[in-house]
Amino acid sequence: MSLKRSWVDSANAPDTDFPLNNLPYGAFAVGDGAHCGVAIGEMILDVTRLETDGRIEILPGAGPVLAGGDWTAFMALGPEAWARLRAALTEMLAEGADEAGMLAGYLVAQAEARMVMPFRVSEFTDFYAGKHHATNVGTMFRGPENALPANWLSMPIGYNGRASSVVVSGTDVVRPHGQLKGPDDALPRFAPSARFDFELELGAVVGRPSDGPVSVAQADEMIFGYVLLNDWSARDIQAWEYQPLGPFQSKATATTMSPWIVPRAALEPFRVSTPDRERELLPYLQEPGPMLYDIALEVGLAPEGKPETLIARTNYREMYFSAAQQLAHHTSSGCPMRVGDLLGSGTISGPEKDARGALLELSWGGSEPVTLVTGETRSFLEDGDTVTLRGAARGNGYRIGFGACTGTVMPARDLPDRATN
Template sequence: MSHPNDPALRSFIPVEADSDFPIQNLPYGVFSTAALPTPRVGVAIGDYALDLWELEQDGLLNFDVGPGVFAGRSLNHFMSLGPKVWAQTRARISELLRHDHPELRDNAQLRKLAFVPMKDAKLHLPFAVSGYTDFYASKEHASNVGIMFRGKDNALQPNWLHMPIGYNGRASTVVVSGTRVQRPRGQLKPPNAELPSFGASRRLDFELEMGAVIGQASPMGETLTEAQAEEMIFGFVLLNDWSARDIQQWEYVPLGPFQGKAFATSISPWVVTSAALEPFRRHGPKQDPAPLPYLQQAKANNYDIELEVGLRAASMNTPARICRTNFKYMYWSSLQQLLHHASSGCAMNIGDLLGSGTISGPEKNQRGSLLEISWNGTEPAEIGSGITRTFLEDGDSLVMRGWCQGDGYRVGFGEVEGTIVPAK
């Protein structure tokens, strides 16, 4: 059997070279249709969602996954079965979709049931989010923010080069792409105000991130090795950690972000597996000083994922690109973030989501937030037709896309979109 990552593989489903979802990808999601409104698990292939529940019903996924694993509202049950089952399932789906394999290709009745056009599929949150932790792991982003608020000589805090800095966010407000985001309200205290007031955020921002999806649990009191942590990461999603900079600025001393981040975090509906990303592993930047032993990596744990952000004002027809960067720039890898998270004995759960932190690169056009792009509001960004932005306005739509470029194909994430609606 051909390896699922083989660049020469072709599906009997037509897939364009610039599609995010070739046979080498096979990301998992949860969808429903008007005809069958109960959500179930599917895989993206070209312009279709392949209904795994239908394949399971027909006996084509007949290894030991247990009955009904693909009939659920989330990927959590499937993820709980572990890396061996993940690999078996991906290999079997790849086999069934091959252009030269007849089982599914020549079964016209099953094909009609199992392949749902994307335009007819309603995409849901792909997994039940057990916990959400957000990190601060891009050296370029942390340096830019530090320079803005503390000056060049004190840009990075003393601990930043020794461990991945993070905080516990809110799993309850992680939402799927397409969910409208209400402008948050909170305590505000501009520098020239004597006392705080309560009102709608005026400095609303996005943060371009990737999210690592934890597919295996670790017990409380245990720490992890690099190999154990690697087996726990099921895959990745695009992530927009919406941020109210003015609420955050007043609240974050001494304990860090709270309400300025708690109102919404958007993720893409398709989870691209770690297995599909394997050909795109890269070594991250040299870490100096060397991390403590528990954070040291023997393998290349960064990924070459191209990322871009488009902003569409209400008066625009199409988004204007305001950022283009790459996940490979991250100083602290997602695996190091997981190692650090568990290092105290913190239990990790199936469905935990680890946000990478804002992904910025070394160039000005690679800044992954409006805070950086507009340099804290002092340099308004031109987004076309005479429209400028320092921070997000009501009616603005933010679209993030990401992909790995292979030889004649790409492994993509689709997109994560959110539109700002006024505060109540």
């Protein structure tokens, strides 16, 4: 597929994340709250105002759907409504469209907009479905012979994360306190995490509910779109707390989401298959077709006030399990899924050393610090560090991107004496 040209000039630039082929969903702050918007080139089309003014009708006969900068009600309308709006906006924004004059008044410059969360996350589930990541982490903790847990090739291992801590790109992240205990310490102490890390992930936004097990094909149809996710992780808190019930406070400080949800429809030309199976999957997890996407990903790290270093480059196609497989597994027990559920892929690492999606792996547990262009090194994140994730599927003369997913580490809070208040 090739570039669809738009009358919004900046949408035709080969390096924009937001050509007419993309049309991702976001929300931005305005004087009276927040509006839903769709990115086009360097601009945002204010679709809440378009709906309010009667210029578009999301569902004939239904009332307003896009109030308050929240796409949840729109998601709940289902795939036909998603396709209908996408077709209407594609036509209105295409080169030569009659609506160009009228629509120009509904465009807002991204440079002047503050992005906010585009939906309320119902629940957040984080998986561990990247084989290179699981192998690297397992090798560090259990040695190369026992790197992959026995169940790993049979199912997408996942755990429930914390929806309340999902924040939009640009939100500062305060270094967490937690219980830390070194291998030689007799007892833990309560202190700021000294091994605070990022994780490069892709997130799938669930747009349709389910009540009972669904197939992989049905699960794929339930996915509204994809986002970039940085699942901030306190490795020292995690090491002490995670046995036997898994990560808890180590993963509860924040998960940063890209400002834009890329529609599943925009990614269709980039579908690729999961890697060859090393163990045959049970039928409920077998894929009827390609359900991963060829999305190039990168991570930049910039110390405070200094230039950024690209510290990792990888691709979403490195995942061993797709979001559709994860979602099917998630429902296998009968677990109901709801509109607004968010599924993190797990850290996306490639086979090469510079394709690792977390500092834990890049610095091999801190033993091989990463050198930045500034000459500084990093084993884990320092206060003031800004981490930026970027990603794009690359078509013929265009790219489908997510916008930057960025966050800056702020110093830990001063805590009062909490035993006495």
